[in-house]
Each structure stands twice: as C-alpha cells, then as structure tokens.
Amino acid sequence: MAVPLTVRNLTSTQVRIIRVERFEDPNSLQSKASGYFFSSKNNTSALPTSPQLGEHAQSFNHQDIDVTLVPFESYTLSHARGGHNENASMLSSTTVRLTIEASGNERHRIDTNPSYTQKSTQSFIPLSPNPSTSYTALFHPSKPTPHLTIHTNHLLSDKRWMSVLPDILPLSALSIPGTHNSHTHYRALPSVQCQVVDVKSQLEHGIRFLDIRVQPVHATDITKKDFHLVHGAFPVSLTWPKHFEPVLQICYDFLETNPGETILISLKREGVGSATDEHIARILEDHYIKPHASKWHTGSTLPYLGGVRGKLVLVRRYNTAPGSKPIGLDATAWPYNATHALFPQHASTFCLQDFCEVLVPEVIPTKVQHCNEHLVRAAECTHHIPGINTDAANPVPPGPLYLNFLSGSNFWKRACWPQNIAKIVNRGMEEWICAGHHLEQPAAKPRYSDETVLNSKGEIEVAGVGRAKTGDGSTGVVVMDCVGENGDWDLVKLIIGMNMGVLMKTQGAS
Structure with a gap:
C-alpha cells in the first residue's frame, strides 16, 4: 500500500509539480532489505527498466496536476486509494514518480518510494535539453509523513x-x-x-x-x-x-x-x-x-x-x-x-x-x-x-x-x-x-483552485499545503x-x- 509523501521546495525560486505517477515498485523485495532506493554513494541507477515497468503496468496510475510551490512551501500527497493491482505481491510497495517544472519551463523528474526506511539523496533527471539548473532531492522517512525536499545543486563549491x-x-x-x-x-x-x-x-x-x-x-x-x-x-x-x-x-x-x-x-x-x-x-x-x-x-x-x-x-x-x-x-x-x-x-x-x-x-x-x-x-x-x-x-x-x-x-x-x-x-x-x-501547519484546504483534488478512482488526494511563516x-x-x-x-x-x-x-x- 502506498503511504503519504510531503514534497517541499527548498530552492530560492518557485517550482511547479505538474504530474504524479504511481506504480508497483519492481525493486521492492530487494530494496526492503537494504533500505535504500537511491543513494549519493551508489552510482548504479535504481530506476525501473522498461520490461520491469511493463510487468507492473497494471498497478500504474497517473494524475496531471498544477501545484506551484514558492520557496519554503510544502505539498502533501496522501496515498492513492484506487488503482492498486489486487494481484500484486503483498510485500510490494509503490513508487511515486514526480515531474516538476522550474525556471524557464524546464522539466525534471524523480522516482521515490515513501515506504523506504533510510534517508537518501538523488539527482533529478532533466527532461529538457541543456537545463540551466540541476536539482537534487533529499528523502527522509520522517514520521508520520515521509519528506522529499527539493534543492538546487550548488553552483559553487x-x-x-x-x-x-x-x-x-x-x-x-x-x-x-x-x-x-x-x-x-x-x-x-x-x-x-x-x-x-x-x-x-x-x-x-x-x-x-x-x-x-x-x-x-x-x-x-x-x-x-x-x-x-x-x-x-x-x-x-x-x-x-x-x-x-x-x-x-x-x-x-x-x-x-x-x-x-x-x-x-x-x-x-x-x-x-x-x-x-x-x-x-x-x-x-x-x-x-x-x-x-x-x-x-x-x-x-x-x-x-x-x-x-x-x-x-x-x-x-x-x-x-x-x-x-x-x-x-x-x-x-x-x-x-x-x-x-x-x-x-x-x-x-x-x-x-x-x-x-x-x-x-x-x-x-x-x-x-x-x-x-x-x-x-x-x-x-x-x-x-x-x-x-x-x-x-x-x-x-x-x-x-x-x-x-x-x-x-x-x-x-x-x-x-x-x-x-x-x-x-x-x-x-x-x-x-x-x-x-x-513552515506553518499545512492548510486544511489547498490554495490552488484549479487543482484536481481527487479523481473518480481516488488516485490522488491532497492532504494540504504548508506555507512559509513570516520572518527571513x-x-x-x-x-x-x-x-x-x-x-x-x-x-x-x-x-x-x-x-x-x-x-x-x-x-x-x-
């Protein structure tokens, strides 16, 4: 079963989350043992291959959204309540694939699994050619909600x-x-x-x-x-x-x-x-x-x-x-x-x-x-x-x-x-x-009026948007x-x- 995930913008410019995809994690059994999905010390890609995705396609679902996060703000996705493959292993878990749009309409993508139990770092994959900025994400399995924070790669040492x-x-x-x-x-x-x-x-x-x-x-x-x-x-x-x-x-x-x-x-x-x-x-x-x-x-x-x-x-x-x-x-x-x-x-x-x-x-x-x-x-x-x-x-x-x-x-x-x-x-x-x-406590309702909060299958649910407090x-x-x-x-x-x-x-x- 998927678990909630909070995404936070810790860059100095606004970031838009434009797409959320979910699918059964093909690496679940292996990664559960190690606790890692991605690691700054491991250069081997943990992203699922096309055959792996094909094998787990029945558990795939997606949602196009439009959530703008200014610096310091956060956005919480709760678990998808529909679209789970009833034939999937009870030991499997769900990968969340996020696509973001940043400065100059440049797009970047990352895969993460909120059920993993160790912190880790991963670079976003650029989807636009020659992007002006690169991004990293830091994952913490915080309780009660895991967090994924977005950071701009250091341009200077x-x-x-x-x-x-x-x-x-x-x-x-x-x-x-x-x-x-x-x-x-x-x-x-x-x-x-x-x-x-x-x-x-x-x-x-x-x-x-x-x-x-x-x-x-x-x-x-x-x-x-x-x-x-x-x-x-x-x-x-x-x-x-x-x-x-x-x-x-x-x-x-x-x-x-x-x-x-x-x-x-x-x-x-x-x-x-x-x-x-x-x-x-x-x-x-x-x-x-x-x-x-x-x-x-x-x-x-x-x-x-x-x-x-x-x-x-x-x-x-x-x-x-x-x-x-x-x-x-x-x-x-x-x-x-x-x-x-x-x-x-x-x-x-x-x-x-x-x-x-x-x-x-x-x-x-x-x-x-x-x-x-x-x-x-x-x-x-x-x-x-x-x-x-x-x-x-x-x-x-x-x-x-x-x-x-x-x-x-x-x-x-x-x-x-x-x-x-x-x-x-x-x-x-x-x-x-x-x-x-x-960060203030997440709002009861998001402030994005054009956002689809929950589709007919219950695939995506918004738990709230956290806004920056006053002060520097x-x-x-x-x-x-x-x-x-x-x-x-x-x-x-x-x-x-x-x-x-x-x-x-x-x-x-x-």
Missing part, C-alpha cells in the same frame, strides 16, 4: 558559499554552520572527541564558526606564545600535545584562497593550568592578532559581511585585563546550560541555546526540543538590511547573533558521550529543517558535533541553503 551573498548582510542575518570543540578530531578519550574530521576539512565543507579551547603552555611568561588545545580538563590527543598556531594557519590559508569567506572563531581558556584569562589575552594580542592585524576583525559590534571577508571574526570568551581596551565580540557573560538567553545585558549581541547537561539518555529528546525551539526563534527574525528595509546610510543596528549549540555530553556515561548524542540530535535537526523549519527563515549559527561522519554533510548543506531567505529579500529589492 562549499568552500565559497559566502561569496554569492551580498556585502550588505549583517552576520546575524546569515545561516552559518559551525562546530563545537572544532579541534577535537584527534585520537582521544571518547568523551573528549567531538569531531571526526580536521579543521581544514570542516572549512572546505562549509563550516564558518569554529569553537577553540586553549591553555597556555607557560602559565606566567607572556613572551611564550604556545597554546595547548584542550577540551575541558583534558588534552585533545592521546599521543602528544596539539597546538593552537597550526589551526590558525589553516584558517589563514583558507581565507587567502577563498577571500570572499569569513570565519567566526570563538576562543576560550580551559584546561588545568594556572594561567588566567588576562594572561591569555596578552599572548593572543601580542603574538597572534597584532602581527596579523589585517587578518582579524576585532570590533565589538556585529559586522556586515562585506567588512569581514577574508578575515577571522573574534568571539571572545575570555576576560581582558582591567583598564585595557576589550577587543572582539564580547561573549564573556556566556550563561551556563542556557536554553534561551540574551547577553551581554548592555548590548544583547548574542541569543544563545547551549543546554549541555545531557546527563542521561532520557534527556536527549529534551535537548532536541531546545534546539528546535531556537531554530524557530531564529527563523522568525526579520533582519535589518541597509538599503532594503532600513536606511542605507544610517541603518538600524543588526539584531543579535543566534547561537544554537547542538552539543551535549556526560563524560561519565557512555550513552551520553558526544558522538552518541550527536547521532540523535543532528538527525533530529536535519529532519526538522527539511520538514518543519519556517535564517537559522543563525548552528554549532554541531561529529559533522561529516561517514561523508555525510547533509545538515551542513541544509543550513547553508537556509540563506535563501535573506538572499531572496535582497534580490527582490534590486
């Missing part, structure tokens, strides 16, 4: 995604993927390791917020510049100490090669040494920032993208010496274990979710809920963009930078080690962005553990894709 965004966007308007304890990819205690790929790979795959924790090698001598990389009280490697300077050099090299990008770098003192925040502040300024001043943005207010391209933006989680001029975005008032907090009190530069005390596995769903709620808050913001919705010469200052930490752990309980929590939380956020982010739909900075595990960067790509809201706003005004 993930290394340069910021370069297509306008200079006038404040950083707080962007959707930025980040990593928690970005430097903890080395072989270490399982409770210490938060990442599975190195910083260079993170940047090359789109990460633009780095969270770095350091401890001075020399606790009192400010002429010594070496910092150890740490995670709490622990070193980040079981072999030999790892140092801060190589991480910075990776960032410098990346920005030199990709000058249209910027990297937010959060620096905090941790570890068991006796050094103070003020000691760290002197070392950083004297040995790292001043000698490379052109590579750093150390202003105290949220900047615009155009002013920080090619630079590191300092997010300062350490105190400076009394009487000295503070530098960077001041995050020293960071509240511990916060579910929703604005700080610092005098400026509200940040809006934070960092609920991290996941002490038992039963608390992981609570963590997921806090992350979801912060994504909702971020998406509801309408950002002030100079020359668009605020004066170009004297703009309203940018709103707070939303920071959403998906991380949590309990060092003393294996089920709550970072990688085990990340498997659940990251997947939950991925499904939420696809299925619910910036941005995610803010989403800070993750274990990104890129087994080559899976889908969540990072989804976050980058949510910049389509502010991008459309600037394009619409031009």
Whole structure:
C-alpha cells in the first residue's frame, strides 16, 4: 500500500509539480532489505527498466496536476486509494514518480518510494535539453509523513558559499554552520572527541564558526606564545600535545584562497593550568592578532559581511585585563546550560541555546526540543538590511547573533558521550529543517483552485499545503558535533541553503 509523501521546495525560486505517477515498485523485495532506493554513494541507477515497468503496468496510475510551490512551501500527497493491482505481491510497495517544472519551463523528474526506511539523496533527471539548473532531492522517512525536499545543486563549491551573498548582510542575518570543540578530531578519550574530521576539512565543507579551547603552555611568561588545545580538563590527543598556531594557519590559508569567506572563531581558556584569562589575552594580542592585524576583525559590534571577508571574526570568551581596551565580540557573560538567553545585558549581541547537561539518555529528546525551539526563534527574525528595509546610510543596528549549540555530553556515561548524542540530535535537526523549519501547519484546504483534488478512482488526494511563516527563515549559527561522519554533510548543506531567505529579500529589492 502506498503511504503519504510531503514534497517541499527548498530552492530560492518557485517550482511547479505538474504530474504524479504511481506504480508497483519492481525493486521492492530487494530494496526492503537494504533500505535504500537511491543513494549519493551508489552510482548504479535504481530506476525501473522498461520490461520491469511493463510487468507492473497494471498497478500504474497517473494524475496531471498544477501545484506551484514558492520557496519554503510544502505539498502533501496522501496515498492513492484506487488503482492498486489486487494481484500484486503483498510485500510490494509503490513508487511515486514526480515531474516538476522550474525556471524557464524546464522539466525534471524523480522516482521515490515513501515506504523506504533510510534517508537518501538523488539527482533529478532533466527532461529538457541543456537545463540551466540541476536539482537534487533529499528523502527522509520522517514520521508520520515521509519528506522529499527539493534543492538546487550548488553552483559553487562549499568552500565559497559566502561569496554569492551580498556585502550588505549583517552576520546575524546569515545561516552559518559551525562546530563545537572544532579541534577535537584527534585520537582521544571518547568523551573528549567531538569531531571526526580536521579543521581544514570542516572549512572546505562549509563550516564558518569554529569553537577553540586553549591553555597556555607557560602559565606566567607572556613572551611564550604556545597554546595547548584542550577540551575541558583534558588534552585533545592521546599521543602528544596539539597546538593552537597550526589551526590558525589553516584558517589563514583558507581565507587567502577563498577571500570572499569569513570565519567566526570563538576562543576560550580551559584546561588545568594556572594561567588566567588576562594572561591569555596578552599572548593572543601580542603574538597572534597584532602581527596579523589585517587578518582579524576585532570590533565589538556585529559586522556586515562585506567588512569581514577574508578575515577571522573574534568571539571572545575570555576576560581582558582591567583598564585595557576589550577587543572582539564580547561573549564573556556566556550563561551556563542556557536554553534561551540574551547577553551581554548592555548590548544583547548574542541569543544563545547551549543546554549541555545531557546527563542521561532520557534527556536527549529534551535537548532536541531546545534546539528546535531556537531554530524557530531564529527563523522568525526579520533582519535589518541597509538599503532594503532600513536606511542605507544610517541603518538600524543588526539584531543579535543566534547561537544554537547542538552539543551535549556526560563524560561519565557512555550513552551520553558526544558522538552518541550527536547521532540523535543532528538527525533530529536535519529532519526538522527539511520538514518543519519556517513552515506553518499545512492548510486544511489547498490554495490552488484549479487543482484536481481527487479523481473518480481516488488516485490522488491532497492532504494540504504548508506555507512559509513570516520572518527571513535564517537559522543563525548552528554549532554541531561529529559533522561529516561517514561523508555525510547533509545538515551542513541544509543550513547553508537556509540563506535563501535573506538572499531572496535582497534580490527582490534590486
């Protein structure tokens, strides 16, 4: 029996669904075992051949429809109540073939089976010659309704995604993927390791917020510049100490090669040494920032993208010496274990979710809920963009930078080690962005008056159309553990894709 399927447009232009076809899946028995119908790691076509379609032709039905989905909108098809071949195997399932029409009346097609149980990625097949744009689909077997989200293939490498965004966007308007304890990819205690790929790979795959924790090698001598990389009280490697300077050099090299990008770098003192925040502040300024001043943005207010391209933006989680001029975005008032907090009190530069005390596995769903709620808050913001919705010469200052930490752990309980929590939380956020982010509940009736809701055989039934909420739909900075595990960067790509809201706003005004 066929199951419902929700199709969502996560591109920056409208998409029309013009045809829905259904037929018994000739690969059902084989694919049920593996759980895959299509896969980004499998280049072998899973589309049924002509003989296979002929064998299952009795179960074939189709419906021409005309459903226009603007960006962020979704459309739910419920199961076909007629046309099923009574002689078909009880173990078989139904493939749904969708034909869409996009820019320039170009048509594309995809086959999917909503009954499959694993997420997967597939490219649309172009039906028009020399299409101007290619599309991919990301399938999630979400409950109660599976989702298929439509995405525009990246025209630029993930290394340069910021370069297509306008200079006038404040950083707080962007959707930025980040990593928690970005430097903890080395072989270490399982409770210490938060990442599975190195910083260079993170940047090359789109990460633009780095969270770095350091401890001075020399606790009192400010002429010594070496910092150890740490995670709490622990070193980040079981072999030999790892140092801060190589991480910075990776960032410098990346920005030199990709000058249209910027990297937010959060620096905090941790570890068991006796050094103070003020000691760290002197070392950083004297040995790292001043000698490379052109590579750093150390202003105290949220900047615009155009002013920080090619630079590191300092997010300062350490105190400076009394009487000295503070530098960077001041995050020293960071509240511990916060579910929703604005700080610092005098400026509200940040809006934070960092609920991290996941002490038992039963608390992981609570963590997921806090992350979801912060994504909702971020998406509801309408950002002030100079020359668009605020004066170009004297703009309203940018709103707070939303920071959403998906991380949590309990060092003393294996089920709550970072990688085990990340498997659940990251997947939950991925499904939420696809299925619910910036989306109202589906309407009781579709708003398309010319659409055939249900034909005489009951082949197609419309369950509803989900519309975009008010706001820009941005995610803010989403800070993750274990990104890129087994080559899976889908969540990072989804976050980058949510910049389509502010991008459309600037394009619409031009």
